[in-house]
Amino acid sequence: MKQRILLLFTVIALISCKREQKISSTDGSSISNRTQYKENNGVLELKSGNFTYQFKSNQTPFKKIILLNASMAGYISELGAENLIIGVSSPEYIYSEKIQSLIKEGKIQNVGSDQKYDIEKIISLKPDAIFTNYIASFDNAYQLLKNNGIQVIFLDEYMEQKPLEKTAYIKLFGELLGKQKQAADKYQEIEKNYNSLKQLASKAKQRPAVLANEMYGDVWYLPGGKTSVANYISDANAAYILKDNTEEKALTMSFEEVYAKSSGVQYWVNAGNHTSKKEMLGMNPFYGKLDVFNKGHIYVITGKEKQKANDFFESGVVRADLILKDYIKIFHPELLPDYQLTYMKELQ
Template identity: 80%
Template sequence: MKLRILLLFTFWILISCKREQKISAADWVSISDRLQYKEHNGVLQLKSGNFTYDFKAGKVPFKRIVLLNASMAGYITELEAENLIIGVSSPEYIYSEKIHSLLKQGRIQNIGSEQKYEVEKIISLKPDAVFTNYIASFDNTYQLLKNNGIQVIFLDEFMEQKPLEKTAYIKLFGKLLGKDREAGVKYQEIQKNYTKLKQMALKAKTKPIVLANEMYGDVWYLPGGKTYTANYISDANAEYILKNNQDEKAVTMSFEEVFAKSGTVQYWVNAGNHTSKQEMLKGNPFYGKLEVFSKGKVYGINGKEKQKANDFFESGVVRSDLVLKDYIKIFHPELLPEYQLTYMKELQ
């Protein structure tokens, strides 16, 4: 009898453990393979790449934050949480008018650049958190900030290759900044728009062939076939010249290699931030040999640019629906006859 009770008790414990594991796994909010978070016993747990964080009750939401990367400003702006920013690096690369206004008012401080952060200034600002992409060469800087009680959070949104997953980082910012509901609404709106646009693109009668990016020196850095840009081109129902490539990073080629693949290309996108084809030729006369340069259409990413700041790398990081809409307008203009490009611009 005692043995039967012991076996039943052991069985109940095993079932409970399995049930607990399932519940625990389900608690995680998965943004992507690189980013997940969950709340458990009053603690907000975050996994970001190789880094893990535990934020105890009372530590979040953050009220005073520092941004070391301009791309992250897009999420803050979309949440209308600019008033929480107390410091930014390299403000000349930030597009947001609201952030520049707060800089002029002294409510946001310039804390240096990616070449050299003003660590003492950051410490004196006493931020609740510093958001940045992880750069190994800055380990000493990060450690100095941590030694002074400053929370450093590494987010590598630039490594995300699926547009909606990059957009979904807004949900984490919402959780950390007390804008949970607003972030959820924004994401659902963008996701809904993106899905509708993707379905619309499938109605196009043609599927044009596309070339992307440009040369730096003697090397052409083309997006790999599984990259952010390649995914946009595919979702806009066009055919990227490296569609069968499996890389999530840039593929390097010589001009001759690209020339050999570009005979049937009709559109050339993400051709830098040039203002005209003439300017492109001055930088690289070889471009003139490409048939797409003379007979096709070439688009730069300077539709929303102010000096060094380009909103494609700021709000465009979040508004994947508008970026996709631009690509569809370029490849299938008949589907969006009234729409004017947001981030892209045709070069004349």
Template identity: 75%
Template sequence: MKLRIFLIFAICTLISCKRDPKISSSQWISISKYVQYNEDGDVLKLKSGKFTYDFKKSQIPFKKVVLLNASMAGYISELGAEYIIVGVSSPEYIFSEKIQRKIKEGSIQNVGNEQKYDVEKIISLQPDVIFTNHVASFDNTYELLKNNGIQVIFLDEYMEQKPLEKTAYIKLFGKLLGMDQKAEAEYAEIEKNYNELKQLALKSTEKPLVLANEMYGDVWYLPGGKTSVANYISDANAQYILKDNNEEKAVTMSFEQVFSTAKGVKYWVNAGSHTSKKEMLNMNPFYSKLDVFNKGYVYGIAGREKEKANDFFESGIVRADWVLKDYIKIFHPELLPDYQLTYMKELQ
């Protein structure tokens, strides 16, 4: 997943992929809105979005993995399982120091980028599995890989809009990598932290009005009222300007529409990965007309960024508790007086 669109986003003869599983929904264990699994004797059945897979128990745990999305690295790093990764795409977008070190050492190979994957190199690595978002334009590439005996699993975690359901993918990785207990424990800790932070946020009597995201060209892409950003803002006991909207995707507005909607906004969050307000104005001078830009508080997501890599889209995908803690610190700083922001950064 890349910075601006964070957001982009079958199998060999041993795995069958079909669109309509003939198993009753009551038999599936739900990981999230889009992912469920079922253990039926010697077979692990996985449903991810519109795809389903059957794995014989002898096929797992996977021991050699290729990742085609930086967000996938967040789950594997959280489990301390970087040693199973043999290839990644677009390594410049991966934040993990441990993975970057392995890339430099050569134990993890660069297998291309979102424009063109190096299929020959992937095949030569002989991975047990490839984890990736499903991108329809790469269907021919996926078929070629599957025809060479490589399993391809599509996980579209970017579509999950409830923060803890996005986190819960760690339980699926634990199941597929033979690290069930560790994954369950990691999830339980994050869930506990998250729920305790939600309760802490409710101690504040103030519920400030919040604006989010930024413009690209002439369009402002605001998170819909049911997106993960909107859920984070709500759980941090703040009021998002589109809280009554029911979209789980971005809502497009002109600057004029945002200007008329953003009266009374105190905080502007997720304002890109800019380093200063001056840089923002160079991108779009209209920002200077917003009261929140001049009198409020503006926060970008460059708190953990190295060149093209941003950990907000890596470990931040898993650590919903850390992300929520950042928002609470921003909206209600008195509740977390000693905490320093992890992913967010105030722009001066």
């Protein structure tokens, strides 16, 4: 689980691979600078990172898909398209009750883990498409799938740092799965909610100081000032300790460096998946030296967690509005007196 939490806030270096011709975002739908798609003479053209794809009208919408990343299940669930999934990897990390039910019924197959995919089973399932993040070490597996006529689509949603741009991938899934209207309606709903919540947060009289993430070994991976965590904190009208930083990746710092920056911090968010402050202190006695540990409020992202599955990494990928709402509730509880946290929980 800690590896999954670290993955959320540490941007993986861009993988070098052959660059393809870019699709101009002015000609079609732009998700972000990384991802755009458009229709051109009956062909759907998609640019995703360093990869481009062309889908003829008889290829989409996809009817049978495989997901190799649990986070993508959030988009499918929001569209109510779980019945299109025929395979997933590492099902123990999927939170969705409906998808888990379909797995138990045998309608969705386990096709391996993030360590090794069951290539023979994937090929036998004959999916229309596989959705995954690109991992260079799996190039041979990807090539085997492509050689068997399987469309492998690499998406970069995990690299997006603007919350609503990460949400916007639902529009791409809607386009590829024939659920364009549902996707557009859902995105507009989340966007409207998010902007309304941001406006509400701007009315707060106080702007508390905030610390984020935790240490792994001797290193504190502190989110850069332009990461999704920093953007959420800013939109919730709080002052992140690295708010003036311009990095879109995590910065590595020693405890001493973080300690020097944490004076006056009132809230510590995204502090892993600990069960109590006592347990947290047992893992790292240095935490006890922080004023925020002793006098402030510490929040972890375990509000919707079942064994290895954490919905923060699933529906939370899409529901930027609910994550922002959690942060506003934390920093400015008076603005949302009747709201109960969705993804986060305060440590006692």
